[in-house]
Amino acid sequence: MNARHDPAPLDLPLPPESRDSRRRQVGPIELRDAAVQQFNQLLAQIAPNAPRVSADQLVTLARWLQDQPREHAVAILSERLARAEHLRRMLNDSDWDVCVDTRERARMLISYLQQVDDLIPDTQPLLGHLDDALLVELAWPAFADETLDYGDFCRFRAEARPRGTPRERRLAWETACLAEVALIQQRRQVRARHYIGGEPLPALFRVS
Numbered sequence: 001m002n003a004r005h006d007p008a009p010l011d012l013p014l015p016p017e018s019r020d021s022r023r024r025q026v027g028p029i030e031l032r033d034a035a036v037q038q039f040n041q042l043l044a045q046i047a048p049n050a051p052r053v054s055a056d057q058l059v060t061l062a063r064w065l066q067d068q069p070r071e072h073a074v075a076i077l078s079e080r081l082a083r084a085e086h087l088r089r090m091l092n093d094s095d096w097d098v099c100v101d102t103r104e105r106a107r108m109l110i111s112y113l114q115q116v117d118d119l120i121p122d123t124q125p126l127l128g129h130l131d132d133a134l135l136v137e138l139a140w141p142a143f144a145d146e147t148l149d150y151g152d153f154c155r156f157r158a159e160a161r162p163r164g165t166p167r168e169r170r171l172a173w174e175t176a177c178l179a180e181v182a183l184i185q186q187r188r189q190v191r192a193r194h195y196i197g198g199e200p201l202p203a204l205f206r207v208s
Helices: 033-046 056-066 070-092 100-112 129-144 144-160 166-197
Strands: none
Touching: 033 100, 033 129, 033 144, 033 166, 056 070, 056 129, 070 100, 070 144, 070 166, 100 129, 129 144
16 A cells, blocks of 8 residues: 655653652642552553653653643644544444454543543643643554554545445455555565676775
8 A cells, every 4th residue: 555654743752750859730730649540550451561650750741841832732732632533433443343452442542531530630721631642642552553554444445445345345455455565575576686687886986
């Protein structure tokens, strides 16, 4: 299928953890230990390899976000929420078969984003969706490959308009993917034979 040229994501860097600082205030909200622990437990269920987050890291990240130009800060949060919307569409698409484990973990992620009164209440200006965006950011490696495949399938479906059952449409996409891979390999082999059988390249440097 078409080569993937996904735009570079807007950075949402998790700050290094500081053992000396115990800050807990995000705007007017004080982060409770139990709420931070619940956030980390959910993150571990969704993506076991994701790093754990401390209250101090969230405070540092919140202050960093507030220091950004507002338009840029909103774009950072919106980019993560858009990923979650893409994930939701994937789950609801009858043409795409998602395994039980991935589906359950994706539902846990989406369910958290739908809560209003979570780690940082969504009603807080700007910062209300910081915890949502951070959860998406840290958990995303667990979904990245499949969502890329799904995006590629959606482009194929819109362009080729394959007919048949959902299974047949997906099979048509898989067949097209294999054909594209075979074409790329063939082109590489042709270029390799050309270089091997062609005239030797002139020497660019001479050592006396």
